[in-house]
Amino acid sequence: MAQTSASPTPLLKDELDIVIPTIRNLDFLEMWRPFFQPYHLIIVQDGDPSKIINVPEGFDYELYNRNDINRILGPKASCISFKDSACRCFGYMVSKKKYIFTIDDDCFVAKDPSGKDINALEQHIKNLLSPSTPFFFNTLYDPYRDGADFVRGYPFSLREGVPTAVSHGLWLNIPDYDAPTQLVKPLERNSRFVDAVMTIPKGTLFPMCGMNLGFNRELIGPAMYFGLMGDGQPIGRYDDMWAGWCMKVICDHLGWGVKTGLPYIWHSKASNPFVNLKKEYKGIYWQEELIPFFQAATLSKDCTTVQKCYLELSKQVKAKLGKVDDYFIKLADAMVTWIEAWDELNPPTGSAELPNGKGK
Amino acid sequence: MRTPPSLVSLAIDSALAHLSNISDLSFLPDHILIDLFLKTLRAGKLTEKILKLFIATGKEEVLSHIEALNIQLVLTPVLPTSKKNLRMSQIIDDNDVDIVIGALHPDLTSFLDEWRPVFSRFHLIIVKDPDLKDELTIPGGFNLHVYTKSDIDKAVGSASTASLFSGYSCRYFGYLISQKKYVVSIDDDCIPARDNNGGLIDAVAQHISNLTTPATPFFFNTLYDPFCKGADFVRGYPFSLRSGVTCALSCGLWLNLADYDAPTQALKPGQRNSRYVDAVLTVPVRTMLPVSGINIGFNREVVGPALLPALRLAKEGKFRWETVEDIWSGMCVKVVCDHLGVGVKSGLPYVWRKERGDAIESLKKEWEGVKLMEDVVPFFQSVRLSQAAVTPEDCVIEMAAAVKERLGPVHPVFARAAEAMVEWVKLWKVVRTQLSP
Numbered sequence: 001m002a003q004t005s006a007s008p009t010p011l012l013k014d015e016l017d018i019v020i021p022t023i024r025n026l027d028f029l030e031m032w033r034p035f036f037q038p039y040h041l042i043i044v045q046d047g048d049p050s051k052i053i054n055v056p057e058g059f060d061y062e063l064y065n066r067n068d069i070n071r072i073l074g075p076k077a078s079c080i081s082f083k084d085s086a087c088r089c090f091g092y093m094v095s096k097k098k099y100i101f102t103i104d105d106d107c108f109v110a111k112d113p114s115g116k117d118i119n120a121l122e123q124h125i126k127n128l129l130s131p132s133t134p135f136f137f138n139t140l141y142d143p144y145r146d147g148a149d150f151v152r153g154y155p156f157s158l159r160e161g162v163p164t165a166v167s168h169g170l171w172l173n174i175p176d177y178d179a180p181t182q183l184v185k186p187l188e189r190n191s192r193f194v195d196a197v198m199t200i201p202k203g204t205l206f207p208m209c210g211m212n213l214g215f216n217r218e219l220i221g222p223a224m225y226f227g228l229m230g231d232g233q234p235i236g237r238y239d240d241m242w243a244g245w246c247m248k249v250i251c252d253h254l255g256w257g258v259k260t261g262l263p264y265i266w267h268s269k270a271s272n273p274f275v276n277l278k279k280e281y282k283g284i285y286w287q288e289e290l291i292p293f294f295q296a297a298t299l300s301k302d303c304t305t306v307q308k309c310y311l312e313l314s315k316q317v318k319a320k321l322g323k324v325d326d327y328f329i330k331l332a333d334a335m336v337t338w339i340e341a342w343d344e345l346n347p348p349t350g351s352a353e354l355p356n357g358k359g360k
Numbered sequence: 361m362r363t364p365p366s367l368v369s370l371a372i373d374s375a376l377a378h379l380s381n382i383s384d385l386s387f388l389p390d391h392i393l394i395d396l397f398l399k400t401l402r403a404g405k406l407t408e409k410i411l412k413l414f415i416a417t418g419k420e421e422v423l424s425h426i427e428a429l430n431i432q433l434v435l436t437p438v439l440p441t442s443k444k445n446l447r448m449s450q451i452i453d454d455n456d457v458d459i460v461i462g463a464l465h466p467d468l469t470s471f472l473d474e475w476r477p478v479f480s481r482f483h484l485i486i487v488k489d490p491d492l493k494d495e496l497t498i499p500g501g502f503n504l505h506v507y508t509k510s511d512i513d514k515a516v517g518s519a520s521t522a523s524l525f526s527g528y529s530c531r532y533f534g535y536l537i538s539q540k541k542y543v544v545s546i547d548d549d550c551i552p553a554r555d556n557n558g559g560l561i562d563a564v565a566q567h568i569s570n571l572t573t574p575a576t577p578f579f580f581n582t583l584y585d586p587f588c589k590g591a592d593f594v595r596g597y598p599f600s601l602r603s604g605v606t607c608a609l610s611c612g613l614w615l616n617l618a619d620y621d622a623p624t625q626a627l628k629p630g631q632r633n634s635r636y637v638d639a640v641l642t643v644p645v646r647t648m649l650p651v652s653g654i655n656i657g658f659n660r661e662v663v664g665p666a667l668l669p670a671l672r673l674a675k676e677g678k679f680r681w682e683t684v685e686d687i688w689s690g691m692c693v694k695v696v697c698d699h700l701g702v703g704v705k706s707g708l709p710y711v712w713r714k715e716r717g718d719a720i721e722s723l724k725k726e727w728e729g730v731k732l733m734e735d736v737v738p739f740f741q742s743v744r745l746s747q748a749a750v751t752p753e754d755c756v757i758e759m760a761a762a763v764k765e766r767l768g769p770v771h772p773v774f775a776r777a778a779e780a781m782v783e784w785v786k787l788w789k790v791v792r793t794q795l796s797p
Contacts, residue, residue, distance in 0.1 A: 136737060137649035139650065139651075139706050147631065147633065149624050150624065151619050151652065153651075153684060154621075155736075168582065170582065170583070175594065193638070194637055195635055203646050205580065207582060207594050208596075209594070238596070244596075260580075288598055291579065
């Protein structure tokens with residue numbers, strides 16, 4: 001099929017940071033080199049800070065380990081998780097760029113049905129630079145894609161769309177299942193390439209996976225706190241879920257869009273389902289309370305910034321979810337600490353001197 | 361001059377058309393049985409059930425034919441299910457489905473011939489557009505009933521025929537009188553599409569699959585339909601929501617000529633939809649969408665009365681982009697489904713929509729439909745039904761009252777729509793009472 005020549009997707013190499021949490025190594029970057037090399041990387045090293053993480057030659061990066069996080073945030077470092085990939089949100093906080101792309105270190109380049117390598121980053125950029133349509137569902141999915149448009153019946157007044165805050169990508173091979181599903185279907189692999197990007201409608205919540213995620217940090221950054229997980233916490237593997245639910249409530253309130261679908265990456269590593277079950281166990285019960293909480297959450301009209309929205313949400317978390325478990329009281333406090341730390345590191349005038357991480 | 365058909369051959373043709381209702385063939389004389397068998401093969405109607413019927417006769421000649429042609433029973437292995445208590449897609453009885461076709465073109469030969477491999481198992485209701493003057497041409501080999509203007513007049517009175525069932529809305533008469541649980545409707549300018557491997561897409565089977573597997577409107581699954589083979593609910597999806605709800609409406613899509621409005625079609629005359637998106641997803645609760653009537657399936661027992669012919673443009677024409685009746689009907693259904701706690705799916709199946717019409721010519725008429733959407737969409741997004749509305753009929757009556765009150769003053773077409781909705785519910789009650797045994 002002949003494609004009309006669309007303008008090429010801008011590289012945005014000076015406006016986008018790639019944030020990667022890691023505890024082992026970054027060998028996977030070799031496969032991504034053709035797509036990632038132009039960009040600045042922010043590596044957040046979890047676990048033992050004395051371990052040296054090898055970064056492949058030729059990448060421009062800054063690396064932060066636990067010691068750096070403690071040094072930079074001081075007592076506020078308590079809001080950043082330890083021994084969980086949730087620590088990646090520290091990378092969002094220290095970045096100075098407009099856009100963030102975050103990816104797990106066991107995610108590789110996938111191929112589309114024609115056999116061509118998928119440039120996931122380019123697709124995320126396309127998603128973020130084109131509008132979203134959360135107010136009315138377009139049955140042909142993303143109307144701004146080549147070869148698509150708004151269908152009959154779609155009001156013209158809604159065709160301009162709204163800014164896209166988040167681009168949620170998917171995974172071929174090992175799908176993002178929870179532990180019970182993994183235990184029942186250990187061999188299931190996602191081989192279905194669904195050639196669509198779509199806006200998640202306003203008022204609809206979804207499970208946001210942090211494995212392959214892009215977002216507009218200037219718009220929604222402060223809402224992308226990945227919570228208290230891992231060491232010393234009663235729960236794990238709900239970091240991205242928590243961030244996704246908070247983020248969606250805020251985006252719905254402020255009138256921004258969230259897209260899901262393309263791009264696909266190839267998820268290579270199935271984590272141990274028994275280990276996962278231990279981490280998720282409480283989450284599986286708690287999510288039954290969390291979902292109704294987020295679905296009913298409303299923010300007042302004077303929440304006009306993301307920070308204000310987030311702080312109001314933290315109050316509601318403390319008031320309503322505190323009854324479910326004391327953990328949520330701690331989490332609500334951590335949400336406040338996060339915003340304080342965010343505002344400190346990202347003052348409006350940008351005049352504060354910020355300590356740098358180790359880098360090239 | 362052709363020899364007229366014999367009584368025997370007419371009888372065999374009739375038996376072929378009603379094969380799904382026959383439970384025993386052993387009484388047939390051998391030569392008639394063979395003839396029926398060969399005609400069944402030629403018509404593409406040899407299903408597993410019918411093959412078993414022929415085998416059960418025990419007649420040697422039929423059995424040797426089956427062996428010579430190497431026809432085999434396809435055994436479906438019984439696999440252990442890992443989803444306890446979840447309804448998987450059932451093999452449905454052909455008798456549960458009506459295919460309702462609104463005939464806006466007199467010659468349905470190529471349309472029905474193209475759809476024969478898919479349609480021939482089912483009962484068809486063909487409703488002729490009352491405004492169409494020419495006689496319908498319909499090829500043989502189908503189990504069908506045809507309804508023309510006089511049939512509709514007899515059933516509902518000629519005033520209703522004119523106000524409710526002309527043009528694309530003629531198909532609603534088919535919904536009104538159908539006795540089946542599931543209805544599938546496809547525009548008569550669409551043919552089966554082909555998937556990425558070149559295979560013919562059985563749109564009816566896909567609609568039925570959508571309607572017989574649960575929908576999940578309360579939380580979005582990022583891997584789309586979790587009941588599809590090779591997919592499931594993702595991490596973070598609450599377990600209490602994983603059994604889903606009944607799917608009442610299945611909205612399919614279109615390759616080649618997508619369902620665009622006239623301005624879009626005129627602006628991009630060469631654009632053709634060639635993107636096959638291999639997904640079915642549930643449209644979330646409270647999310648409105650433009651339902652295109654070109655390719656749909658629905659559970660008539662659950663939402664039948666909510667699919668209704670109400671919004672008729674003053675200059676409504678015989679091209680889809682000169683109408684909005686289906687968009688209005690679809691939003692009524694969505695509101696009803698949201699209220700009753702059942703689901704709506706969108707995505708597969710695709711049909712191939714043929715080139716037809718000149719969008720620019722259509723543009724010379726008013727852009728009425730396009731302008732009306734500005735009022736229609738906010739209305740449906742905000743309409744709320746009371747707890748007392750527990751049936752689709754109740755819901756439609758409440759909605760009609762809201763339409764009359766809130767949209768009636770905006771444009772006379774809405775006041776008429778409200779009246780049509782009330783009239784429709786009355787008709788539905790009257791006709792359904794007459795039809796029940």
